[in-house]
Amino acid sequence: MRSLRVLVDGLLYNGQARGIGQYMRRLYEAYTARFGADDTVRAYLAPGWTWSGVQAVTVRWPVAGSGARLIFEQLALPSLARRERFDVIHFPDYQIPVLRRMPRTVMTIHDLVAFRYPELFPAAMGRVKRELMRRSAARVDRIIVPSQATREDVLAILGGDPAKIRVIPHGVRPLGRADAVSGHPRPYFLAVGTIEPRKNFSRLIAAYAVLRDRLGDELPDLLIAGGPGWLYQEILAEPGRRGVADHVHFLQYVSDDRLATLYRHCVAVVYPSLYEGFGLPVVEAMAAGAPVVCSARGALAEVSRGVAVWVDPEDPESIADGLGLILTGGSRREEQIAAGFLRAKEYTWDNAAKMTRSLFGELTEE
Numbered sequence: 001m002r003s004l005r006v007l008v009d010g011l012l013y014n015g016q017a018r019g020i021g022q023y024m025r026r027l028y029e030a031y032t033a034r035f036g037a038d039d040t041v042r043a044y045l046a047p048g049w050t051w052s053g054v055q056a057v058t059v060r061w062p063v064a065g066s067g068a069r070l071i072f073e074q075l076a077l078p079s080l081a082r083r084e085r086f087d088v089i090h091f092p093d094y095q096i097p098v099l100r101r102m103p104r105t106v107m108t109i110h111d112l113v114a115f116r117y118p119e120l121f122p123a124a125m126g127r128v129k130r131e132l133m134r135r136s137a138a139r140v141d142r143i144i145v146p147s148q149a150t151r152e153d154v155l156a157i158l159g160g161d162p163a164k165i166r167v168i169p170h171g172v173r174p175l176g177r178a179d180a181v182s183g184h185p186r187p188y189f190l191a192v193g194t195i196e197p198r199k200n201f202s203r204l205i206a207a208y209a210v211l212r213d214r215l216g217d218e219l220p221d222l223l224i225a226g227g228p229g230w231l232y233q234e235i236l237a238e239p240g241r242r243g244v245a246d247h248v249h250f251l252q253y254v255s256d257d258r259l260a261t262l263y264r265h266c267v268a269v270v271y272p273s274l275y276e277g278f279g280l281p282v283v284e285a286m287a288a289g290a291p292v293v294c295s296a297r298g299a300l301a302e303v304s305r306g307v308a309v310w311v312d313p314e315d316p317e318s319i320a321d322g323l324g325l326i327l328t329g330g331s332r333r334e335e336q337i338a339a340g341f342l343r344a345k346e347y348t349w350d351n352a353a354k355m356t357r358s359l360f361g362e363l364t365e366e
Contacts, residue, residue, distance in 0.1 A: 001038065004360055006031075007086035008043040009077065011059060011069050012093050015049065019194065019280070020110060024092045025051050026173055027356065030349035035357055042084065044077065057084075070128070074099055088360045095132040096140050104363055107136055108144040111277030111299075112153040113198055120197040120274070122230060134158060142363055144168050144356070146278035147299035166359050169303075171349030172283045176257035182265035183258075184249075187220035189323060190266035190290070192259070192281040193273070195236065195250070196229030200272045200295075200313050202238050207272075207319035209242035214324070219247070220267045227253040263288035268326040272313040276300050282308065283347050286340030291333050293322040303347075307339045 008028060013021040024043075032041050032053025042055040050056050059072065073091075078100040081089060091107040114121060114129040121129070137143065137158040143165045145151045151165050182188070189208075193199040201224060208222045222244075228236075239248035254262065263269065269285035271294040279300045285292050286307060294300045296310030304310075311322035326333065 001361070002364075004035075004039045004087045004357075004364060005085055006039060006041045006360060007081060007084050007089040008041060008054070009073060009089070009091045009093070010043040010045045010049075010051070010054075011073070013045060013049055013051075020093055022280075023108070023110070023170060026171060026349045027092070027352055028054050030171065030353040031356060034350060034353050039357070042086075044080075066125075070132075073097060078102055087364050090360075091136075091140075094129065095136040098132065098135040098139060101139065105140045106142045106144060106359065106363065107140045108146075109133065109137070109150065109154055109277075110146060111150055111275060112157050113275045113277075115157045116153070116275050117198060120231070125230070140164075142166065142359055144359065146170050147302050149299040149302050150277040166355070168352050168355040168359070169347055170278050170280055170283070171352045172280070172287045172344055172347050173349060175260040175263070175284065175288070176255065178257070178260040178264040178288075182261060184221065184223065184265075187267050188223045188265075189220055190262050190269050190285075191222065191224045191226075191271065192262075192269065192284075193224075193226045193271070194229035195224070195226055195232040197231050197235070198274050199226075200274050201235050203313065203316050204270060204272050204319060205235075205238040205242055205244065205248055207316040207323065208248060209244050210316055210320040211323055212244055212247065214320075215327075220327075222248045222270075223251055223262065223266075224249070225251045225254045225259060225262060259284075260288065263290050266290050268293055268309075268323070270319070270323060271295070271300065272311055272319050273300065274313050279303055283344050287344035289337050289341065291326055291329070291336045292340065293319070293326060303343070307336060307343050309336075 010024050013024050028041055029052045036053050042057050044059050045056045047058050074097050078097045088104045096105050096107050114126050118126045146169055151167050212219050239245040268291040271282050276299050282292055282294050282304050292308040294304055294308045295313040309322045309325050312318040
């Protein structure tokens with residue numbers, strides 16, 4: 001196996017990153033743990049951030065905010081990258097530089113939500129994402145997707161050569177040290193995700209209000225862990241409109257230790273997202289021993305088949321019924337937990353690193 005010099009655009013990453021930011025860091029920490037004796041990985045990172053085993057290339061250009069980062073990636077990064085003697089360059093966040101051609105490019109497309117649900121984005125943001133993704137998909141040498149569902153969406157929406165698309169599922173890792181008690185005074189359901197329309201928290205809160213009308217004070221609280229994304233003001237106001245503000249709590253960003261504690265002690269994790277390319281919180285919940293209620297569609301159905309309680313994410317009554325099933329599940333709940341442990345073991349960052357290395361090797365041998 002020949003040694004490879006891998007260059008990564010990691011500018012999205014910051015210390016509070018979830019989702020794509022965590023994907024970048026965990027993939028390449030696993031990659032260097034597995035292949036670091038042979039391969040060199042260098043990553044463009046914003047000042048102050050590092051990944052274990054990865055050589056940080058600190059960017060002095062102001063890249064705080066998606067607009068500034070986009071300008072840098074499209075205008076400045078290609079020239080900087082030419083100074084690096086790389087074999088493969090990986091763009092883990094949907095797009096590559098499209099104004100200048102670059103050799104041996106790989107990008108990760110996590111989902112096609114900007115096409116499937118354009119109304120969930122601010123109009124200008126959605127237009128830019130769609131155009132850059134289209135042009136990037138046409139130019140890039142290889143595309144990584146985290147699920148078969150996302151692969152099918154890429155082919156249906158963006159087209160292109162099926163042979164250049166590789167399904168490489170995300171991994172799950174131990175989050176941190178869980179405390180012996182939850183730190184919340186009442187039992188609770190847990191939802192995890194950025195506060196933005198795609199996560200469907202407004203319908204979840206509506207479903208919670210429906211179930212509270214049925215069960216009253218016997219119903220566990222609802223905790224939502226995640227920082228604000230976009231179009232979130234209406235979501236934050238929803239508990240007050242539904243009369244459940246005393247029982248629905250937005251926790252904002254939480255640390256890995258706190259998240260591990262929340263997973264460990266929750267009644268169930270509920271993830272009624274309208275659309276996901278993978279659904280990492282579902283796999284994290286299974287690994288932590290929490291029952292899962294999630295959407296019966298796309299990648300979420302793919303990773304949770306036979307393990308989760310499935311609901312229609314567009315129907316608050318269906319979501320309420322799913323939560324109710326968890327509360328009355330009895331032995332079925334324990335079966336779900338056991339099955340979830342086994343399913344989660346299929347998703348490791350080491351496996352993702354090995355599959356990514358195989359893809360890179362294939363590309364450099366062409």
